[in-house]
Amino acid sequence: MLIGFAVGASLGLLLGGLVGLSGAARAALAPTVQAIRAVPSLAWVPLLLLWLGIGETPKITLVAIGAFFPVYTTVSAGLDHVDPRxxxxxxxxxxxGPALLAQVLIPAAAPAVLSGLRLGLAQGWLFLVAAELIASSMGLGFLLIDSENTGRTDILLLAIVLLALLGKASDALLGVAERQVVRRWS
Structure with missing residues (x-):
């Protein structure tokens, strides 16, 4: 989860920043990225399994895809909508140039960027579970399906609670970082 989120969020920050700061990049890249974003998450699973096989690589890739789009969208919109004044x-x-970006644009867009990171994190968890539900022999998503097939409601509920706790804990950590950034730039 952490690797996939880090990869997807980093790519989202870079590409979203490029699109948010450059009209030419927006014209060239935004339509393609938006078209790819419209693909439902479960549609990626068979393709990734075909290309990458069963294992951790398709799960990491799916988490990266899930984290990328919310981060990309909020970063590009946040930078694009910084008050012209x-x-x-x-x-x-x-x-x-870089001084304007670092001292004006990034602080102004920081709330949108951080919201995008939190959305990307939530989407990453969703994509991880989707990948484990379909093609995995371990993980909490696999545990959900396995416990359903064996009629073990107790394990199923435990897996759901664990997913909720992991999701909330990771969101809380990102929330702490968000408050630090907002306090610094407020």
Missing amino acids: LRELGRAYGRR
């Missing part, structure tokens, strides 16, 4: 003010104070 704020950009102008930054330029009036001599901020250009």
